[in-house]
Amino acid sequence: MISTEIFNVIVRSIFIFLVLFGLIKLLGRKQISQLTFFEYVIGITVGNIAASVSIGLKDHFWVGMVGLITWTVIPFILRMITLKNQTIRNILIGKPTIMIKRGKIISNNLSQQKYNKADIMELLREKNVFKLSDVEMAVLETNGELTVQKQQQHEEHPSPDTQPTISYVKRPEKQCPMKQRKDLFQAIIKKCQADLELYALTTDSTTIKASVKKHIESLNELMENLQPFISKKKT
Incomplete structure (x- = not known):
C-alpha cells in the first residue's frame, strides 16, 4: 500500500500542477527563445517553489502556495505596467541594442551587454553571415537573439550558372494571380x-x-x- 507521506506528495503535486496551469495561462504564452532574462529567472523561481511545496513544507503547505502565487502575480502586474509605460519596460526588460552598424562593431554597446567579438561572430554565423562587412546592421533583441540586416551588395543572389536561360519567344501574357x-x-x-x-x-x-x-x-x-x-x- 502507498504510505500516507507518498499519498500526500501525490495529492500536493496534482493540486500544484492545476494551480500552475491556471497561473501560466494568466501570464500568457511564449516560447523559451522569446523569454527575456527577467522572465526566465521568474520561471526558475516559480518552478523551484512548486517543487519545494510538492515534496516539502509539510506543515506549511499553504504558506508555500502563497509564495508561489505571489511570484506569479507580480510578473503579471509588471507586464501590465510595462505594456503602458515604456520607461519601466526599458528598466525591467531592457531595449534592443545596436551591436553592428555598417560592418563595424559598436564597442561601447558590446561591453555594455557583456559580449565580446567572438560572441557576436558566433551569433552571426547562426544567421549564415561570416563577415562583418556583410552586415548593414545587427541588433541584439531583449531575448538575446541577434537580428541581422545584410548589406544590399552582399544579399544572396542566384549563381549565374543556375539562372534560367532568358527566352525571347513571344508568349501570351499571363497575369499574376x-x-x-x-x-x-x-x-x-x-x-x-x-x-x-x-x-x-x-x-x-x-x-x-x-x-x-x-x-x-x-x-x-x-x-x-x-x-x-x-x-x-x-x-
Whole structure:
C-alpha cells in the first residue's frame, strides 16, 4: 500500500500542477527563445517553489502556495505596467541594442551587454553571415537573439550558372494571380514598417522617433482599412 507521506506528495503535486496551469495561462504564452532574462529567472523561481511545496513544507503547505502565487502575480502586474509605460519596460526588460552598424562593431554597446567579438561572430554565423562587412546592421533583441540586416551588395543572389536561360519567344501574357499580388503588397508594407522601426533605433532624436512612430501607425491604419479588400475572395 502507498504510505500516507507518498499519498500526500501525490495529492500536493496534482493540486500544484492545476494551480500552475491556471497561473501560466494568466501570464500568457511564449516560447523559451522569446523569454527575456527577467522572465526566465521568474520561471526558475516559480518552478523551484512548486517543487519545494510538492515534496516539502509539510506543515506549511499553504504558506508555500502563497509564495508561489505571489511570484506569479507580480510578473503579471509588471507586464501590465510595462505594456503602458515604456520607461519601466526599458528598466525591467531592457531595449534592443545596436551591436553592428555598417560592418563595424559598436564597442561601447558590446561591453555594455557583456559580449565580446567572438560572441557576436558566433551569433552571426547562426544567421549564415561570416563577415562583418556583410552586415548593414545587427541588433541584439531583449531575448538575446541577434537580428541581422545584410548589406544590399552582399544579399544572396542566384549563381549565374543556375539562372534560367532568358527566352525571347513571344508568349501570351499571363497575369499574376490576385492572391500573389495581395501577399506581395502585404509583404512590402511589413518591410516598410520594419525598416522604419530599424531606422528609429539608429537615432537619438526624439523628433525623428516620434515622426517614425506616426508613419508606422499610418501604415497600420492603412492595412486595417484595406484588410476587408485583401481578405475578400474573388467570386
